[in-house]
Amino acid sequence: MWVAEWVCKGWYWISNWVCKAWHTVVEWVCIAWHWIVIAVCIAWAWVARTACTIWAWIAKWVCVAWTNAVCWLLVIVRSVRRRRHATAGSPGIKHVFVLMLENRSFDHMLGFARLSGTDPATGAPTDADDLRAGTHFNIDPADPTNQVLAASPADFAISTADKDPPHEFLNALEQLAGPGARFPDPVTNGYPAAIDNSGFISAYRGAGSPDPAKIMNCFAPRQLPVLTALAREFAVCDRWFSALPGPTWPNRFFAHAASSGGLDDSPSGFEVATSTLVDGYRFWNGTIFDRLEAACIDWEIFEGDEFPVTFALSGMDLYALDGHFTDFEDFRTKISDPDYAPRYVFIEPNYGNVLPTTKEDFTCGNSQHPLDDITRGERLIKDVYEALRGSPHWESSLLVVTYDEHGGFYDHVRPPGAVAPGDPISDPDNDHHHFDFRQLGVRVPAVVISPYVKRGTIDHTTYDHSSIPATVERLFGLAALTARDAAARDVLHLLQLARPRTDTPVTLPEPADSGFVCTSDAQAASVVAADPMLRRTMAQSPVPAPLKGFLHVSYRKRLETIPIADQAARQRLTSRFTAIRTELEAREFIHESRTILRALRRSGRPLETIRRVESPSTPAPR
Template identity: 50%
Template sequence: MTSNINLQDRIKHVFVVMLENRSFDHMLGLSNIHGIDAVSGQPTTLDGLNARNDWNLDLHGNKVYASSPADWNMLYDPGHEFNDVKEQLCGAEGNYPRINNSGFVISYSKIDPANPGEIMKCYAPDQLPVLTTLAQEFAVCDHWFSSMPGPTWPNRFFVHAASSAGLDHSPAPQTMADAILFRGYTFENGTIYNRFDKANLGWTIYKGDAFPQSLAISGMNIRALEGRFKDFKDFSGDLNNPGYTTTYAFIEPNYGHAFVGDFTCGDSQHPKDDVTRGERLLKTIYETIRNSPHWESSVLIITYDEHGGFYDHVPPPQTVAPGDATTDPANDINHFDFRQLGVRVSAVIISPFIPKGVIDSTSYDHTSVLATVESIFGLQPLTERDKHANTLNHLFSLTTPRRDAPTTLPAPSDSGFRCPGDTVASAATRLLVTDAAPATEPVPSSLQGFLHVAFLRDLQATPPDAQASRTAKFMNIQTHLEAKRYMEEVRQKVEPHEAQ
């Protein structure tokens, strides 16, 4: 199923949406999708779960099997920092490179000792009708892995820079070098956005809330002032403009209540949030592109930054290290060599030039996004990782665009949860509970990076003669409650400015 089509003649717009913290098996492992192998063209079945063979041992030596259905949201955020993932992949006493995916239950038992089997629960297809339909209609990649065995921030940096600049953990602003603290993260070879700039190709980041993670990259504050960052509410209007010229659009979800650290009431599909809210986002994105004047020249890539601690049965392979510099010594606390991929995550590739029902078992990671756009648009690779990454090019094998791609997708399931301000009609009766920020608890690791983004936005909106006092306030943050109050203050400060 390969073709010699000149893809740059066909593909003018690439859209990427990266959601949060869900493994492949957790989302699609029970989908039982049958289709055509992307390489051989032969009938095949997605590499999903086998309920008789997929299990972990608990602390008492009992087998805990993968099961269904999964809860719409988790009460506790599963561990997914570097050492958590090492235990999940290698077992309680394991160390790289011996990987057997045996430690998920034991890892989660430290967070929820009464219910360690929650981490083995997987969604049934009817719980995720939007994602499942897209996987059936286009190409699903069942060997797409997060770029490193660790948390959100380094994995998201890989999709922008083919590197995390040595970051192997959730960042802590108070330990950053001043250059990164005040200007953002730098990468020795820049980012994909620098490559697009050099080639005079347009790019946009659509942000779901006031604190997009990509704003932590050095220079992005200036690019935001230049109009490169747009609210997601502008997405539909932009796409319906026949003159839309953006070559590459990265869509950041609404991370919800990031400032209290539970990420509820967004649409990122963070474990503590209602997963159906992310289904609504995917439906909106797909239907907007599908019904726009640009459908026949567009590609949509859906994936997840990392697995969020959830079980997956496929051992991730080793890989090529980026080979670039660690730009801040504080980035490297685990002394990781970046030669090991992280846990498998879902990826669905959508285009009118992809046949229906393609299953692709090629090995990918997030830098395959970069390798693909570099190949299509004639850009140079950023690091050794994207230089050696597999591209998606072989998936776009049709010579003419499909006419049977659905114009609408099924409605998301009704979880029964709602959030304040919801306008979606629902029979929901339960309010999705947002955690309070304890007065004395330290700032959680999952919040630290977004706290840094809030600081960068604060400086952007503050006159120079007042920046010293704002910096002092930020540097004095010690507790979760102080972080919450600061981020809410910044949000209220920047949102009216953006509305003007």
């Protein structure tokens, strides 16, 4: 028994030590394996991170090199194309500037300027097609026996009591084709053929003006010394027409896209969160800014206030992040830089008080809106010209000053037909009247300015706003956007001098003294706050057509202040916007948006810092 007991004890003792030894070995093997795995993982992570960093660096420089190579190739191709398709104009022009103002017809601004000079096509003496004959009139339906002649002078600003002259699609239809005109016309099934510019007074009376004959009043040269001086000093185009017979927004779209995407009237309300609301207005072939970007040609938009119309275009939020939008107050400083790079510059004015805090819409801006003091826009024109004239780029620049549409004011020249853009309607909500875009709108002022333009040029060439992208495209060797700009005349033929002039004025006359005093936002707010009847009227009125576009821009600009990661806040803003039904709600939204944007500007925190910080999923700017 003792032998078996001893064997068992010995076996237990041996087994115990064997197990302890095995456990110790296994434990140390596991610990060693753990440290080996950690070391391998750390090494692998370091190698992978290093490899990724190196690859990202290589990829970045490959992309940069590829982009630069493509850009250089495009420069070479454009240079060859320009030499092959050389025109008589564009000597040494590297920069194109466009200043587009608001709502004035040619006759209203220059009809009594008595502009005379030389026809660039024939070299013969010629006069502008203006009102000097003194026989152009309309008839007031309230007094059919009275012929109301176009006369001078005009009021520096239209009062709200006189009413903002109507200029929507149906208003322009009446102004061009007379009272009772219909669209589609029962004879042509399109725009009426019998255009005689006879319905300006009747349309203004229909808008509720107590003195509709004022629509025939035109400025005297002494009232517009700046614009008149430029028209005499350079080239005035007396057949530049708005792109369609209608309001601001679609006409401005033609200046950027040679199309309005089918929009034939002011923007409609945004009662639902459509792609146009969030992403902006799209065009099948993009815009001139997209063309320039794809061709590696720098461009810039100078904004006169927080709500530039161009911001309503799709993609402009990303372009803003990339630095393509600049406050106009920096215009003189930027173009004074000898290395200023942008080849195309579009200048937007300050559109004035589109706020709930003032009875006087669009006042205190410089867009020359009919409700605002015309001389403030004269100051803007003077500032733009003199800044460019004093810059290092004057001898390589072309400046076009024009107006988006006629603003309801009389003009005696019958607008001709047009080539339809040919692109599809980009949003069904754009199509208000089923317009085919084969008719140009009312004539507007246009002055082409460059040291290569002969003094006293009177140009009778037919243009419309698609002549702007057409000029840029042909100057820089870009393809046309639509059939409209492909057929449009450019202004390069007006650059007839081989050498730049040395006699162009360094300064322009001072604007006239209108006696207009601008009401500050604070003062206007107190006026409206103390006027409950006005607020009650606004609360019961639908959103006015001219405000809808600016309301949309204010939404898009304000959306940019909310981080993309904060989807709940962005949705709340969108829901509030789509719930707007009244004029008061619209004005309060615009006012709040402007206040937020101004506070950000004063704080020195640009919108791009907001969007770039908040979310790793934020797309990089183009």
